[in-house]
Amino acid sequence: xxxxxxxxxxxxxxLSPTNLLYCFIGVFLGTFIGVLPGIGALAAVSMLLPVxxxxxxTTALVMLAGVYYGAEYGGSIASILLNLPGTPSAAVTCLDGxxxxxxxxxxxxxxxxxxxxxxxxxxxxxxxxxxxxxxVQVTLAFGPAEYFAVMLLGLLxxxxxxxxxxxxxxxxxxxxxxxxxxxxxxxxxxxxxTMGYYPLxxxxxxxxxxxxxxxxxxxxxxxxxxxxDVLKGxxxxxxxxxxxxxxxRSVMPMARGTTIGTIFGTLxxxxxxxxxxxxxxxxxxVSRNPGRFGKGAIEGIMAPESANNAAAQTAFIPTLTMxxxxxxxxxxxxxxxxIHGITPGPALMTDHPDIFWGLIASFWIGNVMLVLLNxxxxxxxxxxxxxxxxxxxxxxxxxxxIGVYSINNNVFDVGLAxxxxxxxxxxxxxxxxxxxxxxxFVLGPMMEENLRRAMLLARxxxxxxxxxxxxxxxxxxxxxxxxxxxxxxxxxxxxxxxSVTEEGLSxxxx
Amino acid sequence: xxxxxxxxxxxxxLLMGIGLYFLMGALDMRVGEARRMGPGYFPMxxxxxxxxxxxxxxxxxxxxxxxxxxxxxRPLIAVMTAILVFALVMPRAGLLPxxxxxVVVASFADPRSxxxxxxxxxxxxxxxxxxxxxxxxxxxxxxxxxxx
Numbered sequence: 001x002x003x004x005x006x007x008x009x010x011x012x013x014x015l016s017p018t019n020l021l022y023c024f025i026g027v028f029l030g031t032f033i034g035v036l037p038g039i040g041a042l043a044a045v046s047m048l049l050p051v052x053x054x055x056x057x058t059t060a061l062v063m064l065a066g067v068y069y070g071a072e073y074g075g076s077i078a079s080i081l082l083n084l085p086g087t088p089s090a091a092v093t094c095l096d097g098x099x100x101x102x103x104x105x106x107x108x109x110x111x112x113x114x115x116x117x118x119x120x121x122x123x124x125x126x127x128x129x130x131x132x133x134x135x136v137q138v139t140l141a142f143g144p145a146e147y148f149a150v151m152l153l154g155l156l157x158x159x160x161x162x163x164x165x166x167x168x169x170x171x172x173x174x175x176x177x178x179x180x181x182x183x184x185x186x187x188x189x190x191x192x193x194t195m196g197y198y199p200l201x202x203x204x205x206x207x208x209x210x211x212x213x214x215x216x217x218x219x220x221x222x223x224x225x226x227x228x229d230v231l232k233g234x235x236x237x238x239x240x241x242x243x244x245x246x247x248x249r250s251v252m253p254m255a256r257g258t259t260i261g262t263i264f265g266t267l268x269x270x271x272x273x274x275x276x277x278x279x280x281x282x283x284x285x286v287s288r289n290p291g292r293f294g295k296g297a298i299e300g301i302m303a304p305e306s307a308n309n310a311a312a313q314t315a316f317i318p319t320l321t322m323x324x325x326x327x328x329x330x331x332x333x334x335x336x337x338x339i340h341g342i343t344p345g346p347a348l349m350t351d352h353p354d355i356f357w358g359l360i361a362s363f364w365i366g367n368v369m370l371v372l373l374n375x376x377x378x379x380x381x382x383x384x385x386x387x388x389x390x391x392x393x394x395x396x397x398x399x400x401x402i403g404v405y406s407i408n409n410n411v412f413d414v415g416l417a418x419x420x421x422x423x424x425x426x427x428x429x430x431x432x433x434x435x436x437x438x439x440x441f442v443l444g445p446m447m448e449e450n451l452r453r454a455m456l457l458a459r460x461x462x463x464x465x466x467x468x469x470x471x472x473x474x475x476x477x478x479x480x481x482x483x484x485x486x487x488x489x490x491x492x493x494x495x496x497x498x499s500v501t502e503e504g505l506s507x508x509x510x
Numbered sequence: 511x512x513x514x515x516x517x518x519x520x521x522x523x524l525l526m527g528i529g530l531y532f533l534m535g536a537l538d539m540r541v542g543e544a545r546r547m548g549p550g551y552f553p554m555x556x557x558x559x560x561x562x563x564x565x566x567x568x569x570x571x572x573x574x575x576x577x578x579x580x581x582x583x584r585p586l587i588a589v590m591t592a593i594l595v596f597a598l599v600m601p602r603a604g605l606l607p608x609x610x611x612x613v614v615v616a617s618f619a620d621p622r623s624x625x626x627x628x629x630x631x632x633x634x635x636x637x638x639x640x641x642x643x644x645x646x647x648x649x650x651x652x653x654x655x656x657x658x
Contacts, residue, residue, distance in 0.1 A: 054647060168518075171525050171563040178532050178556050185549035192549055193535055216589065223585035223619045390620035391631055394613040397589060398635055401596040401612060402605070406649050414597040418590060425586060429579045430521040448552045460545025490570055 003129070010357030014365055019062050019358065022055065026063035027366045030070020031373055035078055035381045036392065040087045041071035042435070043218055045332045046210035047396075049339070050403045057340035058355045062362040064336055068329050069121065069312045069363070072272065073370045076113040076305055077381050080106055089272035089308040092280045096293060096300030103296050107239030112250060112298060113305045114374040120258045120306030121367045124313030127262045129360055132349070135321040139346040142322075144453035145465050149474035151447045154324050156481045157267065159436040166485035168432050173440035179204055180444025187452065199412045206335045208404050208413045209441060212420025213427075213434040214328075215400045219393050220425050235378050242298075250302045253283050257303035261310030266317050271327040272308035279307035313363060320356060321346060324443070328435035331442040515576025522568035529560025588619035604654040609639045 013019060033044040044067050052060030075090030080097035093113065100109040142150070155177075159169030182193045183203030194200035242250070257279040264275035283303040284293050293300050316333075318324050323344030325331040334344050342352060349356045374381075404417045424434050458464035466472045532553050542548030592615040599608040613632035617623040643649045 051647065165567075167563060167566050168521070171560070171567065174556055174560050174563060175525070175528065178528070178553065178560065181532075181553045181556070187547075188540070188549045190539060190549045192539065192553065193532070216593070220582060220585045220589050220619075223589070224582065224621075388622070390617070390622050391627075393619070394592075394616040394628075394631060395635055397592055397616045398596075398609050398612055398639065401593055401600075401608070402639065402643060402649075405596075405600060406643075406651070409651065411597045411601055414593065414600075418593045418597070421593070422590065429581065430517055430524075431579075432521060451552070452547045455544050455547060460543055462544065486566055489566060 003133075006353065006357045007129070007361065009353055010359075010361030013058060013354045013358030014062065014361035018056075019059050019362060020365070022059045022063040023066050023362050023366050024369055026066020027070035027073075027369050028373065030067040030072075031074035031370065031381065032384065033067065034071035034074020034087050034090075035384055040075075040214070040218070041068045042210070042329050042332070042438075043214040044071065045329055046207060046214055047399050047403050049207045049210070049332065049336060050406045052336055053339065053406075057337065057342055057352075058358050060336055060340065061333065061355065061359050062366075064333060065316075065359060065362065066366045068333070069309065069366065070370055072121075072309050072312045073114065073117050073374055074381065075308075076117070076301070077110065077374075077378075078385060080109045080113065080301075081382065081385060089276050089311075090305075091273070092276045092304040093301050095280065096295070096297050099294065099296035100298070100301070104239075105296065107235050108242050108246060108298075109301055110235060110378055111240035111375065112242055112246065113301055114371060116250070116254050116257065116302045116305040117309040117374075118367055118371050119254050120261055120309035121313050121363070123258045124262055124265065124310035125360065125363050125367070127266075127310075127314050128317055128363075131266070132317055132321050132356075132360075135317060136346045136349050139322050142346070142470070143468070144450040144457065145468050145471040146474070147450040148447060148454050149465065149471035149478070150322060151324055151443050151450070153474045153478040153481070154318070154326065155436075155440060155443060155447075156478050156485070158326065158439050159433075159485075165431070165489055167489035169436045170482070170485055172427075172432050172434070172436040176437035176440025176442075177444040177447070179209070179437070180441045181448070186445070186449065197412070199408070199410065203445075204441070205404075205407055205413050205416060206332070206442065207407055208416040209420050210328075210332060210438060211400050211404055212417040212422075213424035213438065215396070216417065216421025217424030217428055217434070219396055219400075220421070221428055222389065223393055235382055237376075240375070240378070246298050249298050253279075253299040253303040254306045256282060256286075257306035258310045260303075261307035262314050264307070265311030265314030265326070267326065271315060272311040275311040276304035276308040279303040316359075319344070320348060320359070323348070323446075325439055328438040331439045334442055512578070513575055515571035515574050516578050517576055518567050518571035522564040522566075522571065524564075525567065526561045526564030529557045529562075529564060531557075532560065533557030584621075585619040589616060592616035592619075601652075603657040604652040605644070606636050606640065606654050607657075609636050 014023065029044065030041065033041065045064050048064060048067060052064060071087050072089065075085060075087030076093045076097065079085045079090045079093040080101050083094050083098040085091040085094055097109050100106065155173045156170065159166065159173045182200055184201050185192055191201055260279045260282065261275045264278065265271065280300060280303060283299045284290050287293065287299065315326050315330055318326050319330040319333060323334065325334050337344050342348065400417065401414060404413045407413050427434055454465065465475055536550040536554035536557055539550035540548035541550040541554055592612045595615050596608050596612040599611050610632045613635055614628055617628040644653055
């Protein structure tokens with residue numbers, strides 16, 4: 001069996017002492033970041049990117065991925081205890097998690113969300129293991145036209161489905177593509193949009209961009225708005241045990257949530273936040289007694305938590321097989337791969353099976369570690385939430401500065417991060433999401449390259465893109481999405497109720 | 511509350527401006543044709559698309575009322591200055607003084623910060639920086655030097 005051989009290789013890689021250590025550091029930091037309201041996985045991954053220069057590629061990815069899915073576990077803790085989502089995808093967990101805590105059932109809620117997270121993630125990993133090799137086979141038949149089409153569809157999906165106005169999301173993708181053009185043009189060697197700055201010839205640094213847009217602007221937005229003084233009480237192990245009734249009510253929502261998460265994680269652009277919102281909505285729909293939701297119904301935390309963890313794992317499917325990131329965090333993962341000189345895409349699985357399968361095996365290990373971190377050590381995370389934010393944010397700023405400076409030992413990158421921090425805060429104020437921008441930035445150069453190649457092969461005839469079946473289908477879908485986005489935006493005279501509640505629920509993007 | 515949604519109008523105008531800048535920049539380069547694209551081709555398309563999207567954002571905003579978001583001035587200025595201070599101190603005096611100065615300046619962002627707490631925090635972070643980045647990870651950075 002190929003699969004068994006592959007998984008054996010994966011576990012051999014993931015169980016090496018170095019990788020185990022960094023996997024643990026990753027999930028630990030991820031939970032840490034997830035617990036803290038105001039900074040999400042995205043900011044954390046971008047802060048750690050420079051550190052991974054000093055590690056081998058597999059170890060670096062294992063750690064970064066650990067941060068990413070670890071944050072999904074940690075995110076629910078702040079949601080339940082403080083009614084503040086630690087990560088955007090845990091926002092829905094506030095709706096029923098916080099009422100449960102108010103009823104003195106915080107322990108049960110914390111225990112059961114960990115269970116839901118673990119189940120969701122495990123099934124997500126199974127789906128990843130099963131479908132990734134199949135998708136690689138499909139992707140191997142892709143030419144430049146198909147690549148261009150799939151990237152275009154992915155970008156449009158990522159922006160159109162994000163929170164808020166779809167056209168604003170698409171605008172951010174375009175802005176990201178523009179920023180991706182900065183630097184030396186690969187085909188002609190001509191410098192583009194460098195404004196005379198010599199360091200920009202290599203392009204804008206991904207790390208400086210991500211830290212500015214997410215790290216710096218998130219810190220500015222959360223100072224004075226993040227209040228953690230309300231927390232009191234202690235979580236004992238006894239209080240965490242669910243009743244038989246709780247368990248019975250949790251099984252089906254968990255199954256439905258996991259299914260939704262697995263599907264939505266795979267689609268480019270949708271991701272965990274959308275999956276958790278949809279899982280909650282469906283639970284409410286199928287419930288015989290929807291009135292209980294919002295008042296501490298356990299179904300209302302189980303479904304979204306299993307959905308966002310399943311989605312966090314299956315998001316790796318398009319990233320690892322096609323080299324197309326479905327979310328901004330995945331874009332950073334791809335960035336990490338490219339920093340280590342590895343080209344993402346279908347060849348990754350055949351050329352670097354140790355990275356591919358080692359990463360997947362590390363997910364299993366990391367999730368087991370997370371259960372251990374979240375159940376016996378819950379008291380530590382609760383205490384962490386009691387640290388006032390004005391002691392934390394200076395440390396975050398220092399970390400950002402050192403991280404950005406260390407890329408090239410150059411002040412220029414710090415200045416660049418400062419500039420993008422300002423831009424990111426402005427975007428936040430004007431209601432533009434930074435996440436689609438980052439996806440556009442990472443995909444931009446690849447997209448231009450593939451478009452140029454496809455057009456060269458087609459002798460400049462754009463209709464060729466519509467003559468190949470796969471690219472025609474993908475482009476038609478992209479076109480439908482585009483028309484829908486523009487139509488939805490023009491129709492929206494007043495900002496509708498749904499988007500207002502969504503904005504209110506998920507201020508920090510991560 | 512204003513009669514038009516100023517927030518989206520500002521956003522759309524900025525986007526159109528950036529689009530125009532890219533379009534002009536792209537036209538300065540060799541554009542080429544679809545069959546053999548020059549360095550200016552892709553940015554040119556992006557510039558045009560950006561301007562169109564800006565317009566699509568502005569049009570509905572003219573027909574609905576809206577509120578301008580309020581700016582968190584104090585954290586914005588303090589955090590920006592703190593990072594600027596890092597960029598200025600780092601190459602002149604080294605990592606540890608830069609960390610100390612950055613923390614002190616950053617603490618002005620939150621009115622709850624107390625001076626003695628800030629100094630303690632800064633000292634603690636200087637120590638942590640040395641342990642993690644210099645001793646632990648061995649980053650090749652100037653730790654400390656006399657600035658003059």
